[in-house]
Amino acid sequence: MKSVNKTVLDMKPSGIRKFFDIVSEMPDAISLGVGEPDFDTPWHVVDEGIYSLERGKTYYTSNSGLMELRQEICSWYERKYNVSYNAATEAIITVGGSEGIDLALRAMLNPGDEVIIPEPSYVSYVPCVSLAGGKPVTIDLKNENKFKLTEEELASHITDKTKVLILSYPNNPTGAIMTKEDLEPIAKLAIKHDLYVISDEIYSELTYTEEPHCSIASLPGMIERTIVINGFSKAFAMTGWRLGYALAPSSIAKLMVKIHQFCIMCAPTTSQYAAIEALRNGDKDIENMRKSYDERRRYLIKRLSDIGMPAFEPEGAFYIFPSIERFGMTSDEFATRLLESQKLAVVPGNAFGQSGEGFVRISYAYSIDQLREALDRIAIFAHIQD
């Protein structure tokens, strides 16, 4: 047989897979390992999806997606984050945020181009860069900086081959955010070195600070070099609808649509109709969900600090990233032993990059009753280790 694709062959399997296999064979195990909201999609949004089917909206949409939806997205971004993209030429509806990341990288990279990826980060950036022919250059972010990207860290990784910086804040797995003040020096460097920024803002509505999320695209000189990735999964609890979007300068958006039309055709039509309703009438849903997440977040911070697993205070997404240093185990060992002895699954931090070693990711997309039970188990585990 002839050899298959070498890049794919060389891709490392996800470190999470192993745990998933163990957990799925342990029927009484409980998990803090999910990566999606525990809320159902708000009913008025579901209803709009159903209604679109009843009206016979069962056909393809245009490649870029329904114009009505693109307009709603652009006015949403303007209203919420003070960034204006053109709905006709700078917005693409994608199959989840993940597709947008892939499209953006494939549209921009030539073989050998370097892409800077601060880690710990979501697991798809490195493989997507490799698949697009680029070279991933990771930065090990630090707990003492609350896992924010600093100017010095970025500057020391830029070479003359660097083309793109991937920023993902609010961050999965750390819960870190970057404020306007944090982003300003990063933007200056991006402009100075003529870098594109892919800003994955999928958790943008889930922040717990007074100031709302700041998109780097809103900073001076950035909109022409920023590709914003966002979607409906986290803000509106719509993971299964598989709907996201990308906002990009028209020169890049045009290329992304080209790839999208040949590989995907268009995002699911039903989901697009539901999403229009979500953007028009979903502010209150987001507010209620954010409030619940915030309560659970505070509860977890308190419990973990009582147990002696300190974490910096996460201000976004729905994850907390405590250090397991005091147990003298690797993240993998910790997660394996916790699962074996207490039947509780968490995700080892090194699954998100080498700098996640020494940490575990705990999701708080769970009810307080579930969190209480899980934290009781962690407390027993910690007590046994001491």
Place this chain on the structure above:
Amino acid sequence: MRKEILRLLEKNSRLTAAEIAAMIGSDEETVANEIKAMESEKIICGYHALVDWDKIEHERVTALIGLKISPVRGEGFDRISTRISKFEEVKSVFLMSGASHDLILTIEGDSLKDISHFVYEKIAPMDTVVSTATFFVLKKYKDHYIDLTEGHGDDNRIQIMP
């Protein structure tokens, strides 16, 4: 802060003061004192379990009773409503807007017969009650924000996801 405490307790009355304190960023003592104060001010009037009686072998019947009342000068509907409230069988009493019924009661009993008996023996003969209409509950789909339909509320998410 009271509003926040009440909102949490209304959904889950088993939360401890320490848990509520952690969730709203206060301390245990302050929250415990507020709860105590609200109990004595009758802002918090009780704590109950939401029971789905259909799941155990126990005959229990719920009915809504609509009453038309001829109001009495000087006391409106208050006197009759208070009298009706005294019956142990009566779970709730609401004064309604709209023309069809003035009061709506919910009543729980062990059988249809029990409830009908109570209505025509006790309620219908009361002085100012003009008419009654009894609606028996056949099935509860949702109660106190909780969806009671089969399978609802199960966590069907993939347990480990990046």
